[in-house]
Amino acid sequence: MSSTDHQLTEHHVSDVRTRILDWYADNGRDLPWRDPETTAWGVLVSEVMLQQTQVSRVWDSWLAWMKRWPGPADLAEAEASDVLIMWGRLGYPRRALRLHETAKAVVTAHNGVLPADPELLLQLPGIGEYTAAAVSSFAFGIPEVVIDTNIRRVHARIFSGKGAGAPNLTAAERKLAAQLMPDTSTAQGLQDANTWNVAAMELGALICTARAPKCDQCPVLNQCAWVAAGKPEPETKAKTQSWNGSDRQVRGAIMGVLRAKGAVDVGTLQTTVEATGQLGRHLPEVSQWDRAVNGLVTDGLAVLDDKILALP
DNA sequence: AATTCGGGGGG
DNA sequence: CCCCCAGAATT
Structure with a gap:
């Protein structure tokens, strides 16, 4: 039994579940x-x-x-x-x-x-x-164990005392999520299990957010291991990919033109895309234009026929 | 396990 | 400016 399992008593889990289910009944959004x-x-x-x-x-x-x-x-x-x-x-x-x-x-x-x-x-x-x-x-209504980025963060904070989920989904996170699911042997438990999935997700989206969590509004403030530990900062993750100048920015700008015009001559592609202002001050090299166009075609997002780039 | 893939919300 | 967002597919 690992250290994180130690405090995972059924009483504690049950208390947390009840509080979050009740919170969701009153605060879930009407999406x-x-x-x-x-x-x-x-x-x-x-x-x-x-x-x-x-x-x-x-x-x-x-x-x-x-x-x-x-x-x-x-x-x-x-x-x-x-x-x-x-x-x-x-x-x-x-x-x-x-x-x-x-x-x-x-x-x-x-x-x-x-x-x-x-x-x-x-x-x-x-x-x-x-x-x-x-x-x-x-x-x-099939009580599968649902694990998204919100749920991972909620679980990590309440039960592991960490500020965020692991960088990549781990076996330990799957195990914890499975242990937290309500017993589905009764009709009520089955319903609760499906509601638990969406409720934990909703708590992560509205209260237990990645940045600036609203702990003062949290139904499990007093049950939260992360709060008890003084809200230690999460370990710094890898820096997010820069956007300006990226291939994705160029691809996205080309797709924007294709959505608007349907097709564009590759001879005028650069000036047409740059004229939209979607690239800011970034002026891609020829090699990046080629990479973007070829990538879009390879991915089936565009077709190239007789020097005309078009939506598929 | 690490990369790539859009685009915008919000601190 | 920077991190984050109900991830998936590929390498």
Whole structure:
């Protein structure tokens, strides 16, 4: 038994769970994809959009997307170019292509019905460990152990006394998350387990935030190991990749032009993109333009035909 | 295990 | 300016 298991008594865990479940009942946000009327497909769309993109930016995009393509069959019939345009500025446009592919796979391999089994969900493009578990739990009521960046931070602070989750998801974090799940042998426990997933996530998003956590509003302030330890600073993580001058910035600027114009002659690509001002003062070298264009084509985000770069 | 992939919110 | 965000896929 490790030192972190030592204080993990059932009484303590149960107390924390009850407090956070009660807090969520009163403070959970009415996000559109949490509406009971939302389909499982709608939940999946929200989860993919929310991969590395904040709730505030996803909200309107999700509403518009679901209105245009309510189910997988609708999206499966769409053109990839329209899918990318609709994705807009949510970022990481490969997510849009993978969601499009997943819609097609649901139609062709699953009779048009999104599977509930996390193992089947995992096989669909763009769905990883987190999203598979989240859809199973949130949309289908299957009490999978959901672990996202919020939940990892909440668990780390309350039970491990650290300020943040590990840099990469560890076996210890998986074990702890599994131990914290309510017993699902009763109907009430089953419901609590699914609510626990979303409640812990919500606490991390609203109260137990990465920076400037609102501990004065926290339902488990007095149960928190991190607070008890005096809120030690998290170990410094690797510096985030710079944005200005990056390949991603150039790729993103090109995609912005393609979404607006549909296509552009590669001979005028540089001046057209630079004229949008998306690159700031950065003027890419020819080699970076080539790298960006080739990368977009390789990733299926654009096609190059007779010196014309266009949406797929 | 480390990199790459957008774009913007917010301290 | 810098870190962070309901991660996934690739190397």
